[in-house]
Amino acid sequence: MAKVVAAYNAGQGKKDKVKVDVVLLSRQDTFTKETALMASKSSNMDIYWTASYNVGQYAPSLDPLDGIDTSSYFPVAVDGLKYKSKLYALPLDVSNHFLLYRTDLIEALIKDPVASAEYEKISQSVLGEARAPKDPQSWDLEDFKAMAAYFSKSDNPKSPTEYGTILQAKNLLYNTMIWNDVLWGYGGNWAKDGKANLDSSAAKKAVSLYADIYKNKWTSPDSSQAEFPETQAALQAGSAAFAIQWSAAFASLNDPAQSPQVAGKIGIAPVPGGKTHVHALAVSLNKYSKNKAASKRWLSYLATEGAMSKYAEAGGIPAMPKVLEAKASLNPAFTKVSETIAKNGYAEPVFPKTFEAYSKLAEDLSGAWVGQTPVDDALKTANTDLQELLG
Template identity: 35%
Template structure:
């Protein structure tokens, strides 16, 4: 009970949550037989929900008669989705059987008892093939060693670059800075692009910290020490933060970089404004599409994220990995049926169809399948290999996974802009994270 009260307090603080539980806004149509068990799956509107709709329709056409289970898909609006889902779970709404949380919310929901542990269901399903999942992706749905969410959409930033400008993409973060200098008009008037690259810095999003982590981890940092205390104001943290300082100070990124997240970063590359970007893997579908990216589709390449050269000559890389998961609402009265649906939607059949429609279900068999290769070439095989070797997810320390990103984003922007020094920014962020963590442990978060 104490843990649940703590969770509720933490979630209200981190999300600014108010209001009552909303009802699903839209649902798949279809006649419901009295003999059918209807499993309610709730996702959000947009490409993810639309990609899942035909997969759900396929189940209802081919699997309902066999299993006696019909899926009802409802889509909530994207804006405020986390608030709405949290409200539903806190109210113990049992009308939703399967929910669709971002992986950084899984620890909070699991700690509060709002998600059903899935380990026993997985163990009893001989066809689930959990070993087929890419480990870093599967780990995003775990809390304290238990599986609460099954990833259906895995995300990790990779390097997209102009092959006509960079025959060899930057392999290290030092080389990335040099490439940014070379392809920015502020330091090279002959540059064919206005800026070398971009910088994720938009407030209200977790991405600035996520992108920063790829440098921080490569430089040998860990977000928390062995005792679980925040540990960012160190050499790794300072080097990772200084990268952004150099980009902003030298005008190697657009002046309005503080507005940049996924669409702005994508748009800058599509418009030919930059030579390379650190961007989420989903961008390949648009960047390689001649209709969506006519200026660069035939010039774009993808490459491993830059890293840090080690003494033996190898390069240490780290990919931030998170996912959107399917999880069972602990208040559901149809848990067994809900797991059957999750197993299909994240499985070799349903997960493959979802990925072909734009998703990213992290199974080796899917990423390396012939059907995926026909659509995306070797891209997904590249992702599987890179994430297998270098993928890393944030440690699920309640509730810091979400709160720490808000603290870090504020500190990073202050340092990047030159408002305060790197040391001051990291010292302040580390102090704030320690304070919040201590309040959480004491149940005093208000």
């Protein structure tokens, strides 16, 4: 952002007669400070850093962003920043998930008749039906499960990896976002007609998939404490054949300096089930700002492809498909990010306690993800807690 601010101040800002100063803290420190400023109705900051998962909470302290052109953004990124049909933030970085997988291992399996026959045998045992191995681009969640078994030494002693996958099953709010892909992939949702909907058959399937993979040792027992770094480490070390992971992970996995064992051997596919969580880090207008007109000129600049091109060049992942496609040389995942978000992206419901809901669901469900809590009991608790948060 600092580079985009500098470009604005040196160019368009002079025409707008606006100078932007930026304050950068860690994400958590920023949100903590902003919450205090909002509570005091402070005008010290004109623009707040926000995100899809807290914009509903912050909305009473923000002004709707009427009159700013949002046509260049992914619609799902914009929708995730709306509360009660009003837009309260502009997207900056966009985040989504992929299936990241070992291309060499999958290709070897598909080409080898003996290995394929073994896979069909294992899939029959796991799924109750024999399946042929196929390209991860077309996996559903049953393929994900069968492949997890095949690439685990617990079921296949000849597996080239110790585990098929690694689940991000730690009690952590960001892991709820990963699990939501499975829930949405089975046709579920947090809510239906404004009411909590975690007592659905889709929710039971989604928790059961995690529990089955964990209990059958198709993922490391350390999955109970795993999140982004542990998933990255498992893929880098070659101990897992594939994983559902954040899009930002691909660049370092494909870098020989950071990932010498697997660089050049990691493929990108949609999350099995065809759904990916999408959220955006964003910026919003302080309701109590004394510089609203100037702030909106700056925000209007940020909403241009030119500004977001500079943002991409500085290391960001802009929520604009045309920018990602034009800047694909900067990050080989950009094209896939654009394609996947446009086709498979969804945003969870936005309400004042969305952020709290992510944390509460992780607290309620993480035990069941690793088989320590009965699935039905965990979902009953989660559904009750979610309903209280929905209000």
